[in-house]
Amino acid sequence: MIKKNKVISVNGLTKMFGDFTAVNQISFEVEQGEIFGFLGANGAGKTTAMKMLIGISTPTSGQAEVAGFDVFTQAEDIKKNIGYMSQKFALYDDLTVKENITFFGGIYGLSRKQIKTKTTTLTEELGLSEVANQLVGSLPLGWKQKLAFSATMLHNPKIVFLDEPTGGVDPITRRQFWEMIYKAAHNGTTIFVTTHYMDEAEYCDRVSIMVNGKIEALDTPKKLKQQFETDTMNDVFLKLARG
Amino acid sequence: MSITVTNISKSYKDVKALNNISFEVEEGELFGLIGPDGAGKTTLFRLLTTLLVADQGTATVAGWDVVNDYKSIRKSVGYMPGRFSLYQDLTVEENLNFFATIFGTTIEENYELIKDIYVQIEPFKNRRAGALSGGMKQKLALSCALIHKPKVLFLDEPTTGVDPVSRKEFWEMLKRLKEKGITILVSTPYMDEAALCDRIALIQEGRILEIDSPQAIVKHYPKPIFNVSGGNMYQLIALLNSYTHRHSVYPFGEFVHYTDQRAEFDPEMLHSYLSENGLANIHIAPTTPTIEDTFMELAR
Numbered sequence: 001m002i003k004k005n006k007v008i009s010v011n012g013l014t015k016m017f018g019d020f021t022a023v024n025q026i027s028f029e030v031e032q033g034e035i036f037g038f039l040g041a042n043g044a045g046k047t048t049a050m051k052m053l054i055g056i057s058t059p060t061s062g063q064a065e066v067a068g069f070d071v072f073t074q075a076e077d078i079k080k081n082i083g084y085m086s087q088k089f090a091l092y093d094d095l096t097v098k099e100n101i102t103f104f105g106g107i108y109g110l111s112r113k114q115i116k117t118k119t120t121t122l123t124e125e126l127g128l129s130e131v132a133n134q135l136v137g138s139l140p141l142g143w144k145q146k147l148a149f150s151a152t153m154l155h156n157p158k159i160v161f162l163d164e165p166t167g168g169v170d171p172i173t174r175r176q177f178w179e180m181i182y183k184a185a186h187n188g189t190t191i192f193v194t195t196h197y198m199d200e201a202e203y204c205d206r207v208s209i210m211v212n213g214k215i216e217a218l219d220t221p222k223k224l225k226q227q228f229e230t231d232t233m234n235d236v237f238l239k240l241a242r243g
Numbered sequence: 244m245s246i247t248v249t250n251i252s253k254s255y256k257d258v259k260a261l262n263n264i265s266f267e268v269e270e271g272e273l274f275g276l277i278g279p280d281g282a283g284k285t286t287l288f289r290l291l292t293t294l295l296v297a298d299q300g301t302a303t304v305a306g307w308d309v310v311n312d313y314k315s316i317r318k319s320v321g322y323m324p325g326r327f328s329l330y331q332d333l334t335v336e337e338n339l340n341f342f343a344t345i346f347g348t349t350i351e352e353n354y355e356l357i358k359d360i361y362v363q364i365e366p367f368k369n370r371r372a373g374a375l376s377g378g379m380k381q382k383l384a385l386s387c388a389l390i391h392k393p394k395v396l397f398l399d400e401p402t403t404g405v406d407p408v409s410r411k412e413f414w415e416m417l418k419r420l421k422e423k424g425i426t427i428l429v430s431t432p433y434m435d436e437a438a439l440c441d442r443i444a445l446i447q448e449g450r451i452l453e454i455d456s457p458q459a460i461v462k463h464y465p466k467p468i469f470n471v472s473g474g475n476m477y478q479l480i481a482l483l484n485s486y487t488h489r490h491s492v493y494p495f496g497e498f499v500h501y502t503d504q505r506a507e508f509d510p511e512m513l514h515s516y517l518s519e520n521g522l523a524n525i526h527i528a529p530t531t532p533t534i535e536d537t538f539m540e541l542a543r
Contacts, residue, residue, distance in 0.1 A: 170279030
């Protein structure tokens with residue numbers, strides 16, 4: 001078996017706010033092309049941990065490398081090599097589909113020519129050609145989410161971080177979104193995803209569950225279910241988080 | 244009837260948010276509006292809580308007309324909007340006191356009703372609402388919506404973005420409120436929560452797809468449905484989607500839910516198709532449809 005690349009390695013990573021330890025010595029590794037589910041209750045420390053990994057929050061202590069770069073000293077290099085889709089903001093509602101692609105392409109340093117090609121291929125792939133000149137704000141949420149995911153992938157990042165990408169999205173679009181995730185992972189992009197839908201946890205290659213700042217479980221969904229003697233990830237989650 | 248909605252329509256410019264909707268909710272019923280963002284759920288809540296007027300149709304809440312008797316309705320319903328709408332700069336206790344005073348009552352008078360919920364946030368009663376965690380905000384908002392002992396409770400997506408543990412606790416609270424005789428209209432995009440309601444309406448793009456008990460809705464599913472697994476998920480979905488006889492292919496946790504177009508479907512044929520295309524460890528077994536299966540079938 002070929003030894004896979006570790007694209008994220010985290011060792012004893014900790015973040016404190018005053019006396020409060022938001023993230024408490026977490027350690028894990030993620031391989032290239034893996035779909036890694038990052039679960040936890042509200043307030044467990046997921047967002048804080050993710051912010052450190054994408055280079056926008058400096059850890060208090062520990063070590064972490066993302067896409068080959070150190071989170072303490074090379075945060076700017078990390079930002080160039082990853083994609084990040086937040087649950088709250090992903091696209092500009094007041095720009096058209098085309099303008100959003102151009103904007104994010106520019107931010108990620110793509111050339112005019114590359115942007116032009118990407119705009120055509122993307123809008124065709126997503127079936128958005130007819131609405132390419134419409135404001136993003138006028139599109140259904142599901143379309144926006146798919147476009148946002150594609151915008152996150154414009155610069156072919158090694159890793160994509162998705163923070164609750166499917167909250168409130170209808171079940172069909174939610175599945176189409178996951179098909180996009182599978183495709184990206186199949187093509188070698190690593191996916192780091194948080195979700196509150198426990199059926200989506202089952203779609204991940206491996207899942208970690210954070211409780212009060214610590215990673216209390218980390219394995220494939222199948223093994224976690226065996227370990228906790230339950231049939232669903234929902235029950236695994238309830239058992240862990242309720243103690 | 245606690246809520247009646249008759250032929251209600253509401254448009255915003257060109258967008259038909261609600262398209263000729265009718266349904267009724269009985270007294271003491273826990274009724275769920277199940278549908279994705281943009282289905283029209285919030286518009287419906289705003290109409291019933293008298294914050295918005297419909298273009299067409301009529302509606303009553305607790306026996307009062309939403310247009311003519313709006314003042315009476317406002318006194319006797321509790322509304323928890325989807326967006327956190329309490330005063331962030333007031334403490335937990337100040338918020339609760341404020342809402343009690345507005346409705347001419349006191350915390351003590353109706354403490355029994357909110358006790359179960361409020362005790363969980365009482366240790367933080369001097370904290371500003373803006374500094375609470377998501378789960379605690381939700382409990383405070385529910386306490387404030389209940390403090391005047393409403394006849395009908397409107398909860399617009401109370402569990403969106405909330406983790407599974409807090410969601411489960413929240414639904415247990417709703418059940419206890421229902422036992423106290425309060426009618427509850429609750430919306431959610433989480434299909435698994437639908438099973439916890441007495442009756443549900445599946446709603447999409449301003450139309451009601453179906454209304455019934457969760458058990459009955461699942462029984463109406465028109466086709467035999469199968470769990471399929473094998474190989475990796477990406478390949479499995481791609482192969483099933485290119486199978487000529489497929490009707491629907493939806494990933495469900497570790498399996499794919501598959502239905503076939505043919506009346507006489509032999510799983511063995513699908514098995515050979517998948518193995519001829521190089522998939523290993525193929526399993527195909529009948530399974531029971533869920534609310535989510537039904538929703539997707541109706542929404543197709």
